[in-house]
Amino acid sequence: MTKLFPNYSRRAVEFVAGEQNYLIDSDGKKYLDFTSGIGVMNLGYNHPQLNQVLEEQASKIWHTPNLYENSLQETLAKQLAGDQDYLAYFCNSGAEANEAAIKLARKTTGKSKIITFEQSFHGRTFGAMSATGQASIHEGFYPLLPEFVYVPYNSLDELKRELDGNTAAVMLELVQGEGGVIPADKDWIQELVALCESNGTLVIVDEVQTGIGRTGTFYASEAYGIEPDIITLAKGLGNGFPVGAMLGKSKYAGAFQPGSHGSTFGGNKLGMAVAGKVTELIRQRDFLNETAKKGAAALSQLKDNLSELPIVVDIRGTGLMIGIELSESQLVGAAIDKLEENGVIVLKAGSSVLRLLPPLTMNETELSEGIEKICQVLEELADV
Numbered sequence: 001m002t003k004l005f006p007n008y009s010r011r012a013v014e015f016v017a018g019e020q021n022y023l024i025d026s027d028g029k030k031y032l033d034f035t036s037g038i039g040v041m042n043l044g045y046n047h048p049q050l051n052q053v054l055e056e057q058a059s060k061i062w063h064t065p066n067l068y069e070n071s072l073q074e075t076l077a078k079q080l081a082g083d084q085d086y087l088a089y090f091c092n093s094g095a096e097a098n099e100a101a102i103k104l105a106r107k108t109t110g111k112s113k114i115i116t117f118e119q120s121f122h123g124r125t126f127g128a129m130s131a132t133g134q135a136s137i138h139e140g141f142y143p144l145l146p147e148f149v150y151v152p153y154n155s156l157d158e159l160k161r162e163l164d165g166n167t168a169a170v171m172l173e174l175v176q177g178e179g180g181v182i183p184a185d186k187d188w189i190q191e192l193v194a195l196c197e198s199n200g201t202l203v204i205v206d207e208v209q210t211g212i213g214r215t216g217t218f219y220a221s222e223a224y225g226i227e228p229d230i231i232t233l234a235k236g237l238g239n240g241f242p243v244g245a246m247l248g249k250s251k252y253a254g255a256f257q258p259g260s261h262g263s264t265f266g267g268n269k270l271g272m273a274v275a276g277k278v279t280e281l282i283r284q285r286d287f288l289n290e291t292a293k294k295g296a297a298a299l300s301q302l303k304d305n306l307s308e309l310p311i312v313v314d315i316r317g318t319g320l321m322i323g324i325e326l327s328e329s330q331l332v333g334a335a336i337d338k339l340e341e342n343g344v345i346v347l348k349a350g351s352s353v354l355r356l357l358p359p360l361t362m363n364e365t366e367l368s369e370g371i372e373k374i375c376q377v378l379e380e381l382a383d384v
């Protein structure tokens, strides 16, 4: 009898070890991983350099409070900003990064309304949940925070109607992840940014899932040619060590004075040491180009094999963030079950999308083998 709250629907498998792009369960069965722990393990499992940096830091010091200097935070903040003018605030999760973003936007603009998008996902804490545009996630938790409104994604009409003198921020994912792997149109994003700029409204890009190389650039916003006012990060940043970050343009520094915001564990030394190494390894042109190339090859292999299948509605994605939309929700569950039996694990997104988020370290042969199995299973399901 479990002593855990039943707030997760858990599969009857426990992974007890991981090796590069594979997971091993308690019976010794090996699985090729197309989940990355939901977009977390971008550098795969048991990475020797990450193990080394964690062990070295663990033998020095784990934690010091944010009452003292922290050179590891300074180093990571510089790495994440690159040549852009961002300051960093560190926390422990995606929801916390989004809470910080909402607070910074409200405080710095003195306005309260936050516009987000239908089927978006920003986390489960009250601010992040209020920003999430999915009624099923709000159910039972009303009242939400006031002044959050949801408008259709990839569309301007309602956005223009809602953008007013009290709008602090527009907050969005550039590829909606949990909502069903839905990429934003580039023209729409450019127009949205221009509208916000002329309205004195901040643009918050939630890169919790799309960031840290997932879509083939370090930040998805690079490929859209935009520099958001605020970027939020978590998931892949610590490759399994819990770390989140909010990056904001330095001109907003005045809004976060001592006492405005904080976290006991945020920016702790273990997380900073690991995230620094993760960022160093991923933020390299060759690694990112390779990710984009592998993603394009995976997408075309899927399209070549599945486009004609009657149960496949759409195949889309950027980099190694790929969605296969199926005609019925139950088909996704059936595909996940069959693939797990065959030693490949995949994810669901939205109501009927099979989501693939392999580690960025997965090589072309492994990707191709996994995709072959995915195609086989979907062909079998189409025949039933």
Ligand SMILES: Cc1ncc(COP(=O)(O)O)c(C=O)c1O
Binding pocket: 092, 093, 094, 095, 096, 098, 121, 122, 123, 124, 173, 177, 178, 206, 207, 208, 209, 210, 234, 235
């Ligand atoms: C885009 C996005 N934002 C925020 C979150 C919440 O992150 P966390 O679960 O670390 O709080 C997620 C998690 O799936 C996400 O995909």
